[in-house]
């Protein structure tokens with residue numbers, strides 16, 4: 001497994017990875033309307049734009065893209081794991097945990113004042129167990145907004161050594 005920076009050619013793969021997760025995994029927890037808004041909120045060009053605005057990483061294995069994640073600085077001491085998506089055919093193999101470890105190392109080298117990593121999930125039944133296993137704790141309810149459509153979300157936080 002290799003982690004590298006996003007390149008514009010990766011946008012289509014990111015779009016597919018995220019769309020597949022919504023369509024195949026999240027339908028138990030979200031309405032069809034929620035899914036439509038959330039999927040349509042990020043088209044391939046949006047990933048190219050995001051990669052100019054924030055650190056954006058691609059996970060590869062044998063030259064195949066198997067995941068991506070990106071980070072947003074919320075304030076001096078807080079960063080948000082804005083998106084993390086692992087290919088559905090490679091789930092449960094430790095790749096998500098390895099991405100979290102990479103994020104923590106990256107933060108300690110690049111955003112040294114960041115002491116808290118947060119994540120907001122609109123599908124907590126599906127993935128909050130993963131976040132708890134890698135050290136996050138739920139800190140409250142919130143909303144995520146996609147094209148003006150609000151979806152209830154859970155915010156989780158992990159304290160980092162800094």
Ligand SMILES: CC(C)(COP(=O)(O)OP(=O)(O)OC[C@H]1O[C@@H](n2cnc3c(N)ncnc32)[C@H](O)[C@@H]1OP(=O)(O)O)[C@@H](O)C(=O)NCCC(=O)NCCS
Nearest residue numbers: 021084085086091092093094095096097121126129130133
């Ligand atoms: C959530 C996600 C990133 C986890 O990645 P992963 O590579 O499958 O996770 P790992 O293999 O590193 O799992 C780490 C631990 O969490 C557990 N875990 C992972 N996903 C889980 C799930 N959906 N439900 C319950 N436990 C889960 C694993 O069993 C493992 O436990 P262990 O340490 O006791 O063996 C991945 O499932 C994913 O990309 N899902 C679709 C998109 C998504 O939900 N993104 C987040 C949007 S907010």
